[in-house]
Amino acid sequence: MDVFDRSFLDRMKAGLDIDLAGAVAVGDTGSPELKRRVSPLMPTARSVVVFAKEIYQEVVGLLRPSSEAGQAHGGDLLPMHTEYLNGRLNRGVHELAAYFRQLGYRSLPLPAIAPTDQRFLEGLLSYKHVAELTGMGRIGWHSMLITGQFGPRVRLACVVTEAPVEPSPSSPGGSCTGCGACIESCPAKALEVPGNGMAYSMNKFSCRTYRQAGLTCSVCMKVCDEALTAGQRA
Ligand code: SF4
Numbered sequence: 001m002d003v004f005d006r007s008f009l010d011r012m013k014a015g016l017d018i019d020l021a022g023a024v025a026v027g028d029t030g031s032p033e034l035k036r037r038v039s040p041l042m043p044t045a046r047s048v049v050v051f052a053k054e055i056y057q058e059v060v061g062l063l064r065p066s067s068e069a070g071q072a073h074g075g076d077l078l079p080m081h082t083e084y085l086n087g088r089l090n091r092g093v094h095e096l097a098a099y100f101r102q103l104g105y106r107s108l109p110l111p112a113i114a115p116t117d118q119r120f121l122e123g124l125l126s127y128k129h130v131a132e133l134t135g136m137g138r139i140g141w142h143s144m145l146i147t148g149q150f151g152p153r154v155r156l157a158c159v160v161t162e163a164p165v166e167p168s169p170s171s172p173g174g175s176c177t178g179c180g181a182c183i184e185s186c187p188a189k190a191l192e193v194p195g196n197g198m199a200y201s202m203n204k205f206s207c208r209t210y211r212q213a214g215l216t217c218s219v220c221m222k223v224c225d226e227a228l229t230a231g232q233r234a
């Protein structure tokens, strides 16, 4: 049986116009939580592959917590930009799944926008947690993945597959400094300092309510990106 090694994933990443790629094994040696979440989707799964696309800093830099009535707002470019990135990711996970399927491995592409139970805001599979397991980054106080290369500015999608893909090594960088900028800037007061052992403390319903009022937010992403970038310069 083939094992798809790191160079395979790098080739796929380049060929599919993907910015970051990682893989994690699903099995007895891996994360029990991952196995619990993946088994209902595919009991025979051996690996989950995560793809990421960079959200441009030029777009994120235009985000504001609020805008004046009647003023066009540059931050409103984010949804259109995200739609484009989601399209690239969706193509990527479908192409990879198709490749594995041709070789006889059952494979399930999971799109950039995962089906979500809107009552509890629980997604089918938490891509950021899978990405953390692949070593792509760490989850920060704003609940998003922080990568070494792009900070929190990434969109994610996954492939669950029977194909044995070599697990990725941890990559350097990409962690929350605990600066608190995301908490201070959140207009919905949806974020708090997490308790011991918790990666984040977020009232996702407050966040959703704020954004459902028709406001493009993600200000937590913007201030985090700025804080991390300033830290690299310091
Ligand atoms: S996206 Fe949500 S959590 Fe982030 S700053 Fe806006 S309201 Fe707060």
Ligand code: SF4
Pocket (backbone or CB within 6 Å): 140, 141, 142, 143, 175, 176, 177, 178, 179, 180, 181, 182, 183, 223, 224, 225, 227
């Ligand atoms: S803004 Fe600061 S505290 Fe918030 S996630 Fe980023 S590094 Fe962590």
